[in-house]
Amino acid sequence: MELKDKLVSSFIAFENTVDVDTAIHDIRSEAIKTFEEKGFPSKKEEAWKYTSLKSILKHDYNVFPREESALEFKDIKRYFIYDLDAYKIVFIDGKYSSHLSETTHDKIDVCLMSSALAQPKYSVVINKYFNTVAKQDGLTSLNTAFSNEGAYIQIPKNTVAEKPIEIIHFSTGAEGAQLLQPRNLVVVGENSQVQIIERHQSLTENPVLTNSVTEIFVDKSAIVDYYKIQNDHENASLVDTTCIQQQSRSIASVHTFAFGGKITRNNLNFYQQGEGIDSILNGVTIIEGKQHVDHNTLVHHTEPNCESHQDYKGIFDEKAIGVFNGKIIVDKKAQKTNAFQSNNNILLSDSATINSKPQLEIFADDVKCSHGCTIGQLDDNALFYMRSRGIGEKEGRALLMYAFANNVLESVKIPQLKNRINKLIAKKLGVAIGFDL
Amino acid sequence: MLEIKDLHASIEDKEILKGLNLKVNAGEVHAIMGPNGAGKSTLANIIAGKEEYEVSKGSILLENEDIEGLAAEERAHKGVFLSFQYPIEIPGVSVTNFIKTAINETRKGQGLEEMSAKEMLKKIREKSELLEIDRKFLSRSLNEGFSGGEKKRNEIFQMAMLEPKLAILDETDSGLDIDALRIVANGVNKLKSKDNAVVVITHYQRLLEYIVPDFVHVLYDGKIVKSGTKELALELEEKGYDWIKEEING
Numbered sequence: 001m002e003l004k005d006k007l008v009s010s011f012i013a014f015e016n017t018v019d020v021d022t023a024i025h026d027i028r029s030e031a032i033k034t035f036e037e038k039g040f041p042s043k044k045e046e047a048w049k050y051t052s053l054k055s056i057l058k059h060d061y062n063v064f065p066r067e068e069s070a071l072e073f074k075d076i077k078r079y080f081i082y083d084l085d086a087y088k089i090v091f092i093d094g095k096y097s098s099h100l101s102e103t104t105h106d107k108i109d110v111c112l113m114s115s116a117l118a119q120p121k122y123s124v125v126i127n128k129y130f131n132t133v134a135k136q137d138g139l140t141s142l143n144t145a146f147s148n149e150g151a152y153i154q155i156p157k158n159t160v161a162e163k164p165i166e167i168i169h170f171s172t173g174a175e176g177a178q179l180l181q182p183r184n185l186v187v188v189g190e191n192s193q194v195q196i197i198e199r200h201q202s203l204t205e206n207p208v209l210t211n212s213v214t215e216i217f218v219d220k221s222a223i224v225d226y227y228k229i230q231n232d233h234e235n236a237s238l239v240d241t242t243c244i245q246q247q248s249r250s251i252a253s254v255h256t257f258a259f260g261g262k263i264t265r266n267n268l269n270f271y272q273q274g275e276g277i278d279s280i281l282n283g284v285t286i287i288e289g290k291q292h293v294d295h296n297t298l299v300h301h302t303e304p305n306c307e308s309h310q311d312y313k314g315i316f317d318e319k320a321i322g323v324f325n326g327k328i329i330v331d332k333k334a335q336k337t338n339a340f341q342s343n344n345n346i347l348l349s350d351s352a353t354i355n356s357k358p359q360l361e362i363f364a365d366d367v368k369c370s371h372g373c374t375i376g377q378l379d380d381n382a383l384f385y386m387r388s389r390g391i392g393e394k395e396g397r398a399l400l401m402y403a404f405a406n407n408v409l410e411s412v413k414i415p416q417l418k419n420r421i422n423k424l425i426a427k428k429l430g431v432a433i434g435f436d437l
Numbered sequence: 438m439l440e441i442k443d444l445h446a447s448i449e450d451k452e453i454l455k456g457l458n459l460k461v462n463a464g465e466v467h468a469i470m471g472p473n474g475a476g477k478s479t480l481a482n483i484i485a486g487k488e489e490y491e492v493s494k495g496s497i498l499l500e501n502e503d504i505e506g507l508a509a510e511e512r513a514h515k516g517v518f519l520s521f522q523y524p525i526e527i528p529g530v531s532v533t534n535f536i537k538t539a540i541n542e543t544r545k546g547q548g549l550e551e552m553s554a555k556e557m558l559k560k561i562r563e564k565s566e567l568l569e570i571d572r573k574f575l576s577r578s579l580n581e582g583f584s585g586g587e588k589k590r591n592e593i594f595q596m597a598m599l600e601p602k603l604a605i606l607d608e609t610d611s612g613l614d615i616d617a618l619r620i621v622a623n624g625v626n627k628l629k630s631k632d633n634a635v636v637v638i639t640h641y642q643r644l645l646e647y648i649v650p651d652f653v654h655v656l657y658d659g660k661i662v663k664s665g666t667k668e669l670a671l672e673l674e675e676k677g678y679d680w681i682k683e684e685i686n687g
Contacts, residue, residue: 385525387509388485388518389535389595390543396510399538403529 031144038138050323050355051294061179065094069172084416087165109154116152133243143213147183157189164195173204184214193223202236214242218250231259241267248274258285258293269298283312287320294323301334310341316352327359341371398429438634444495453479455659464631471656481607485519514546516602520592527579564597585612610644622647642674
């Protein structure tokens with residue numbers, strides 16, 4: 001059976017496991033219809049021109065999470081930012097792992113989507129926000145149809161979350177090929193702050209496809225920093241859709257560190273709904289082999305005096321393929337918008353590919369918008385210069401690449417996370433030098 | 438210290454060095470002068486280990502060891518330093534962190550422990566004072582947006598930090614005003630000792646007023662065609678290179 005048919009027919013079985021007498025379930029029922037109609041995206045669609053999911057849709061995925069697999073903390077410790085005191089929401093094969101997690105309901109809610117859905121006290125918030133900013137494309141609708149588990153984060157107004165929140169999804173491969181569909185909801189009140197780190201990690205050779213959807217609502221003057229670490233197994237693929245709605249004077253940043261996986265597609269959408277908003281989209285991609293990373297971004301400016309800053313750096317070796325498709329829409333009303341976008345790439349091999357495409361749709365006349373894209377190679381003269389000062393070839397190359405990505409790393413606000421990412425990059429580049437630039 | 442014997446080298450099938458001989462002892466300063474296109478920078482780059490050049494014949498000995506087959510970084514670990522005619526800009530790496538990395542990678546290559554942070558700081562302070570370098574300068578990206586003089590001063594600063602056995606200064610005087618020239622020359626003179634050697638490659642006699650050479654060589658058409666003492670530099674300054682060309686060709 002085709003995966004699409006299997007999913008559509010699984011919906012009835014899914015309904016037996018959830019409360020169907022809710023407003024949310026009405027949304028799910030609509031969503032499965034949308035998925036049935038639209039299906040998976042194909043390369044014929046403009047937004048998927050350079051990324052084909054064909055090779056990963058052929059597996060016979062297990063669609064429902066089974067019983068929780070036991071994982072010992074010591075075996076997976078390295079996937080956490082272990083020197084960081086953080087709240088943790090951990091899932092194993094789509095099931096919540098209470099013994100690896102550290103949730104809270106003290107002043108702020110850091111808990112599970114399933115438990116928030118089950119408790120009436122959250123229904124006002126859920127009904128107000130759930131699926132209101134998520135896109136209505138096939139994959140997002142598929143996630144919505146089966147949405148039941150993920151992270152639920154609610155920060156009331158005038159509250160600073162004292163610790164960062166780590167969300168980690170593990171897959172063990174215990175059931176063979178696995179499809180995971182986490183659904184996260186983050187609601188941040190006026191004048192509040194939160195930092196979130198998200199990671200998807202396969203522990204197996206078995207194929208994993210994660211179709212993740214996150215909705216984030218940032219109220220007036222709130223500050224949200226979201227970090228995504230994508231350094232997964234070569235048989236793990238990820239479609240990550242994150243939709244952020246911002247109110248006046250809020251600042252939201254998303255950093256995406258794409259270091260590995262089979263196919264990784266990031267749909268990152270910012271919808272500004274007030275004045276004086278700043279949206280920050282940063283990314284570092286370092287991939288090799290046959291890995292494929294596609295960043296598809298959208299920033300929609302609807303009101304005057306707002307800003308957006310996009311800075312994506314990519315380093316591609318061997319036969320790796322990168323895609324950057326950055327769309328900026330400035331409505332007629334959104335005068336005095338400052339929207340910046342840059343996408344800089346280094347190709348280390350003749351077989352590596354980058355497809356970079358800016359799309360600017362500007363309907364206001366008094367705006368500053370810029371975009372720039374570069375594709376280059378490592379500078380041989382710079383390399384010789386370094387080598388002549390005693391820095392080995394491999395280290396010199398690594399230092400040049402690190403320097404290339406450095407300004408994005410500089411903007412990571414959690415020191416332990418920055419340190420971890422530095423180490424991941426050093427490991428990725430195969431060098432043992434400290435990057436303390 | 439350095440002994441080059443019958444060196445032939447080419448780039449893209451064009452022969453640049455055509456049987457060059459040079460011997461530099463420890464404690465000496467040698468100047469290599471010559472007209473444009475004679476092969477001066479080629480010689481500097483080949484000693485430092487630039488791979489684009491093909492050495493077809495001859496040998497380069499550093500302290501009696503043939504370094505011809507060694508990579509650029511290995512030569513640096515053995516004490517070769519090249520001050521670039523055109524130092525490269527490396528955005529995103531500060532002067533301090535670059536030199537820290539260079540020192541520790543060099544020490545690693547020499548089988549030594551990394552230098553302690555305290556020692557490193559002390560050394561940076563000492564050497565930046567020697568070259569009259571401002572602290573703010575050290576946190577800037579390497580060579581990015583530096584003036585010609587700042588770039589050259591930064592080269593000599595790195596030389597001071599790395600303390601090479603053999604320093605080759607390739608046109609270090611170009612782009613320097615007289616004050617910067619004096620600072621750079623003073624730095625080089627202070628670093629000179631009986632255990633190291635300096636090869637100054639230059640077009641003009643000007644730098645040699647400050648860094649006084651023990652020997653002056655004229656490089657012409659890929660060979661050392663004349664050697665002498667510092668008076669030779671003065672003679673070249675006065676008469677140009679034509680008389681040498683005539684001597685060779687005639």
